[in-house]
Amino acid sequence: MQRGAKVLVETCAGVRSGEHxxxxxxxxxVNIAREVAKAATAVGGEASVVVSPFRSIxxxxxxxxxxxxxxxxxxxxxxxxxxxxxxxxxxxxIAEGARVVSMSAFTERMMDEGGxxxxxxxxxxxxxxxxxxxxxxxxxxxxxxxxxxLSFSIEGRSGNSHACIVDQPGFTxxxxxxxxxxxxxxxxxGVLVVDGSIPYYGVGxxxxxxxxxxxxxxxxxxxxGNQAGFLRDLLARQNDKWxxxxxxxxxxxxxxxxxxxxxxxxDEGVNGTIHIGIGTSSSLGGVVQAKTxxxxxxxxxxxxxxxxxxxxxxxxxxx
Amino acid sequence: MANSxxxxxxxxLVSVNGRVQPGESxxxxxxxxxLTIAxxxxxxxxxxxxxxxxxxxxxxxxDGQEPPPPVAAAMAEAxxxxxxxxxxxxxxxxxxxxxxxxxxxILMTAYTGEIITSAGLLETxxxxxxxVCRRLGxxxxxxxxxxxxxxxxxxLSFSIADRRVNMLTNIPDPGQLAPVPDIEVNVVPLEGSAxxxxxxxxxxxxxxxxxxxxxIICKVEDxxxxxxxxxxxxxxxxxxxxxxxxxxxxxxxxLGIGLNPNAKLTGRMLxDEGVLGTIHIGIGTSHTLGGSxxxxxxxxLLMWDPxxxxxxxVVQRGAEVLV
Numbered sequence: 001m002q003r004g005a006k007v008l009v010e011t012c013a014g015v016r017s018g019e020h021x022x023x024x025x026x027x028x029x030v031n032i033a034r035e036v037a038k039a040a041t042a043v044g045g046e047a048s049v050v051v052s053p054f055r056s057i058x059x060x061x062x063x064x065x066x067x068x069x070x071x072x073x074x075x076x077x078x079x080x081x082x083x084x085x086x087x088x089x090x091x092x093x094i095a096e097g098a099r100v101v102s103m104s105a106f107t108e109r110m111m112d113e114g115g116x117x118x119x120x121x122x123x124x125x126x127x128x129x130x131x132x133x134x135x136x137x138x139x140x141x142x143x144x145x146x147x148x149x150l151s152f153s154i155e156g157r158s159g160n161s162h163a164c165i166v167d168q169p170g171f172t173x174x175x176x177x178x179x180x181x182x183x184x185x186x187x188x189x190g191v192l193v194v195d196g197s198i199p200y201y202g203v204g205x206x207x208x209x210x211x212x213x214x215x216x217x218x219x220x221x222x223x224x225g226n227q228a229g230f231l232r233d234l235l236a237r238q239n240d241k242w243x244x245x246x247x248x249x250x251x252x253x254x255x256x257x258x259x260x261x262x263x264x265x266x267d268e269g270v271n272g273t274i275h276i277g278i279g280t281s282s283s284l285g286g287v288v289q290a291k292t293x294x295x296x297x298x299x300x301x302x303x304x305x306x307x308x309x310x311x312x313x314x315x316x317x318x319x
Numbered sequence: 320m321a322n323s324x325x326x327x328x329x330x331x332l333v334s335v336n337g338r339v340q341p342g343e344s345x346x347x348x349x350x351x352x353x354l355t356i357a358x359x360x361x362x363x364x365x366x367x368x369x370x371x372x373x374x375x376x377x378x379x380x381x382d383g384q385e386p387p388p389p390v391a392a393a394m395a396e397a398x399x400x401x402x403x404x405x406x407x408x409x410x411x412x413x414x415x416x417x418x419x420x421x422x423x424x425i426l427m428t429a430y431t432g433e434i435i436t437s438a439g440l441l442e443t444x445x446x447x448x449x450x451v452c453r454r455l456g457x458x459x460x461x462x463x464x465x466x467x468x469x470x471x472x473x474x475l476s477f478s479i480a481d482r483r484v485n486m487l488t489n490i491p492d493p494g495q496l497a498p499v500p501d502i503e504v505n506v507v508p509l510e511g512s513a514x515x516x517x518x519x520x521x522x523x524x525x526x527x528x529x530x531x532x533x534x535i536i537c538k539v540e541d542x543x544x545x546x547x548x549x550x551x552x553x554x555x556x557x558x559x560x561x562x563x564x565x566x567x568x569x570x571x572x573x574l575g576i577g578l579n580p581n582a583k584l585t586g587r588m589l590x591d592e593g594v595l596g597t598i599h600i601g602i603g604t605s606h607t608l609g610g611s612x613x614x615x616x617x618x619x620l621l622m623w624d625p626x627x628x629x630x631x632x633v634v635q636r637g638a639e640v641l642v
Contacts (some may be wrong), residue, residue, distance in 0.1 A: 022389045034375070041377060048387050049375035051361075065372045065393035072389040205519050 001032065004111030007037035011120055012164050012174055013075045013099050017044025022067060022073035024050050025080055030107055032079045045075070058083040058104070058292075071096050079103040085173065099166040102173040105199075106298075112303050115175025115269050118256040123177050124163035127253050130179035130310075130318055134159025137305035140183070140249060142192075142274060144301045145313070146209050149179070150190040150276070152183035152217075152246065157285060163253075174271035175257060180250035180277075182286035186217035188246040192276055196297035197260040197267040201234055203227050204262030210296070212278075219244040219278060242290035248277025250285045250295075251311070260297070268298055272314035274301045328435035329359035333367060335445050336489050336499045337399045337425050341368030343569040346397035349388060350378040353403040356430045360401050369399075379406040386413050395420055410607045414496065424496035426588075434589055439500035439582035448502050449488035451640055452578050452623045456486040456504045462629035465508075465574065466596065467515075467623050475510035475515035475539055475600075477571065479629075483609035491577075500582055501593035505575035505601075507610035511542035513571040518602055521621035522584055522591045526559050528552050529586025535620060544602060546570040560602075560616065567614035573601030575619065576627070576635065584621075591621055596638035598625040 009015045023041040025033035033049045039045035052066045060082065061067070068090035070076055076098050078084050090100055110116060112261035138155040142148055159181045166172040192212040197205050208225030218241070222232040235243050254269035262265065268275055277284065279293035300314040310318050323328070333339045335626055343365045349357035357373055364371045374390045384406070385391065391413035400422050402408055407428040407637075414424060416500045434440065459465075464478040468472060485505045491497040517537040522530045533550035542565065547557045579593035592599055603617040627635040634642050 020387055020389055037375070045585075046377060046387050048390050050379070050389075050393065051373035051375070053365075053370050053372065063346060063370050063372060065396040068392035068396045069374070069389035072392045238333060 001035040001111035002039070002109060002117045004033040007038040007116045008036055008077065008101060008174065009043055009045070012172065013166055015043050015045045015075050019045045019066065019074040020072060021045040021075045021077070022050055022069050023047060023077045024052055024062065024070065024084065026052050026054050028081050029106060032103070032108060032111060033077070035111065036077050036079065046153045054082065055082045059086045061087050062089050062109045064152065067092065070098065073098050074099045076104060079106045081105060085171070090171065094169050094171060097169045099169060100171045101166060102171065103265070104173070107263055110175065110263060110266060115254045115257040115266055118177065118254050120164045120177070121314050123253055124161070124165055126159065126177050127161040127163040127177055130251060130253065131159035131161035133305055133310065133318065134179060134181040139306050141304045142301050144193065144195070144298050146195040146298065147193040147211070148191060148298055148301070150188065150192050150214065152188035154181050154183055154249070156239070157181045157184065160285070167185055173265055175254055176252070176265045177254040178252055178268060178282065180248055182248055182281050182284045183217070183246050185245065185287060188214050188217045192296065194296040196273055196299045197262060198227070198231065198294060198296050199262055199264035199267045200294035201231070203231060205260045205301055207224050212296070214246060217246050219246070226247040232236070238291045240291045242288050243279045243292055245279060245281060245288045245290060246276060247279055247281035247286055247288060247293060248284050248295070250275050250277065253316070268295055270297070272311060272316050273297050273299060274311070276301060324436040324441065325432060326363065326439050327429050328364040331440055332360055332361040332401065332425055332499060336497060337423060339364050339367050339369045339399050343369045343398040344396060344447060345369040345371045345399045345401070345538050346394050346396065347371065347401045347403065348376060348390060348406055348408065349403045350376055352378065352405045353430060356403040356427065356435060358433065360403065376404070379404070379408065382407040383410045385411050391416070393523060394422070397422050398606070400424040401427055405429060408492065409496070418494050418496060421493040423491040423493055425491070425514065426496055426498040429589070434587065437500065437583070437590065439579050439590060439593060442581045443500060443579055445460060445489050446503070448578055448580070449490050452486050452488045454500055455486045455576065455578070455634065456639055456642050458629055458634045459484045459504060459506050462516055464630055466628040467574070469622055469627055471518045471520050471534060471622065472524040473516060473622060473625070474519045475513060476524065477513035479506050479508060482506050482509065485608060498589055500579050501589050502578040503575045503593055504578065505573050505608060507573055507605045507608050508542070508571055513539050513542050515539055518622065519620035519622045521597050521623050522586055523552065523556055523620055524586055524588040524591045524620060525618045526555060528555055530584055537620070539571055542571055544571065549623055556618065565614060567612050568603050568616050570603060570605065570612045571600060572603055572605035572617060573599070573608055574609060575599045575601060575617070578640070580638070589605055593617060596628045597621045597623055598627070
């Protein structure tokens with residue numbers, strides 16, 4: 001895990017000597033946290049590991065001592081079981097000047113191999129260029145061999161670049177390099193056939209494709225095998241129509257995230273895949289606050305921005 | 320399933336000493352070396368339904384060094400703080416400000432598996448001893464002149480008029496700290512008032528000295544130790560003091576009275592200073608206890624079988640508290 005920790009400290013956040021580093025974790029991920037602390041100490045940072053009580057769902061606020069500690073940190077790492085990314089505690093720490101590296105559901109495997117070992121500085125240029133293209137474009141069409149054919153408007157929406165480097169107050173999730181945007185509410189039409197991964201709720205890598213029929217910006221039906229049935233029931237139980245909202249469109253750009261593993265931050269970064277986020281969009285530039293948010297990743301997409309093909313069968317044509 | 324003694328020790332710290340309630344916010348400050356002890360305390364606090372945050376800080380390089388500011392901020396949000404750390408954070412602004420905000424602090428500097436399973440922790444009726452602690456504390460509070468004697472030849476007198484008495488009951492109220500299982504009452508002699516002979520024959524739980532093989536004999540004049548004689552251990556102590564070339568290192572800074580009937584003399588501070596039937600004279604800095612002397616050091620010299628007289632009345636003889 002030492003190599004991964006070094007990347008997190010030296011490349012992703014660029015920890016400097018004398019900086020106060022806070023690593024928020026829980027009992028299941030203390031080993032990862034301690035490796036990051038060691039690497040931060042090695043560059044002269046003053047690193048404290050804060051072991052938080054287990055939280056029951058993603059994006060539940062941490063307890064008061066944890067958020068108080070985060071507010072005084074220069075750099076924060078978040079190797080936690082349930083995401084802290086979209087919490088008031090993180091927003092407040094960023095407002096106080098923190099650089100935040102999100103590591104939700106991180107695994108020891110991810111410290112040793114894969115996405116963390118990409119050339120972030122180089123990929124960042126591609127990611128930023130892709131985000132600019134998303135900002136400039138008005139209309140997106142996505143297809144894939146499994147049967148996806150989806151269209152939506154992104155007019156007036158800005159593209160965001162997340163390239164695993166946070167060199168000023170702000171946030172990045174690692175090792176997921178992605179450029180994303182938020183489709184205009186109500187505009188998404190077509191079919192999304194998910195044959196990659198749904199790294200949420202324990203669904204994981206897809207065994208039998210999950211077919212989402214979408215109209216007017218909402219998922220209208222979910223068909224497929226056991227995983228489809230599980231997801232359909234879980235969403236129905238939320239009693240919230242907004243959990244079906246098409247919230248996000250993102251392009252994975254990490255060449256070292258090679259295969260789907262069911263690990264969220266790995267799967268979403270797999271190079272040349274796209275994912276559609278469903279549910280909450282308010283933290284992504286949209287306006288919807290739903291009870292949950294999940295991402296569905298497809299293999300070998302072809303993507304057109306307005307009339308220009310930018311990905312063909314999973315091969316990125318942008319430069 | 321039967322609890323291990325270590326678990327019982329942790330449960331005592333949490334439920335008896337910390338009186339941790341369901342829903343309370345507990346912050347455990349620890350470092351790599353004491354993490355195992357921290358985990359035991361954390362599990363015990365979880366088991367009573369507290370919300371537990373454990374902060375693993377870089378090991379401090381010297382006693383009294385502040386914890387990192389983010390951890391100090393976490394401590395300020397706690398109802399109860401436990402501090403199993405290798406190097407003391409007792410005398411820090413971080414602890415002070417958490418106490419000012421109403422925290423109860425259980426100090427566990429240099430805790431070991433032995434301390435957490437010791438009779439001093441597991442077999443002591445802390446409620447009953449807290450009562451003894453308060454009674455003796457009240458007698459000291461009302462007193463003016465104190466005389467300390469022992470069978471070995473100690474005969475030391477000093478004024479305690481109008482001094483603050485610190486009662487370390489080991490069951491802290493909000494704003495108080497407790498170095499469990501060291502139950503003690505302490506008071507700072509009026510500066511310059513101590514005179515006589517002090518013969519330490521129990522331990523000096525500092526500098527690797529530990530339990531004493533030969534007594535350390537100190538002459539005390541006008542509040543300062545003016546000579547220190549004895550064997551090898553006396554020499555180690557004297558040299559550690561002289562190296563600072565600061566007279567305040569020899570200041571008579573504290574009388575501490577041990578009140579834990581189950582604590583055993585081991586050479587470790589938290590065990591020794593609470594042993595019922597011993598007192599300790601602290602020398603060096605006194606400002607953290609309510610005195611006015613600042614010195615770079617504070618060491619305690621323990622002796623057995625004290626007789627303590629306050630204004631002519633014997634309040635303690637050996638292990639027997641008479642108030």
